Amino acid sequence: AQRVTQPEKLLSVFKGAPVELKCNYSYSGSPELFWYVQYSRQRLQLLLRHISRESIKGFTADLNKGETSFHLKKPFAQEEDSAMYYCALSDTNRDDKIIFGKGTRLHILP
């Protein structure tokens, strides 16, 4: 079954330190993966898509098919990065149904 796993519910990182939010997926096919971010009491926003190979707000994510991972990274954390981060997979075998992980709350310590 298609599944997205974010093993950490909470990640606390000091300002200026590197950030890595883990995401692993289970999918039989070529996945399309996303990261969404939700700042306090706001709507979810698309952060980046693996097909775009983009860097948004200093964040990058590389799809590793061997490890079935799509970890989100940033070299230097900023206080404004504190938010809830969701990894998501588009099930291209099932009409692009979007499946989300349970999310990781990133807390940047001053």
Place this chain on the structure above:
Amino acid sequence: DARVTQTPRHKVTEMGQEVTMRCQPILGHNTVFWYRQTMMQGLELLAYFRNRAPLDDSGMPKDRFSAEMPDATLATLKIQPSEPRDSAVYFCASGLARGPNYGYTFGSGTRLTVV
């Protein structure tokens, strides 16, 4: 920026009452999702539509929930009768499946409290 509009933003209702949540997707988007967000379960997919046709509503308790798209500018999610366990934030999202801007835009959500 084009936005997905959800109404109402907040709703407090008594157990047993009918609740209707509305979503106006971004004009031109052909896919609409409904999600429920809770602390315990995170984001759960309830239903989604492509070109107004329902594709999957397997995540929705069908005895009390129903989702429709009466036209391209409106998606609705109804709960009848509502129960305290339905208390959550309900998000609508719209987008273009695999278009050049693939990815979905979320609304601000409806925070539902059933007492």
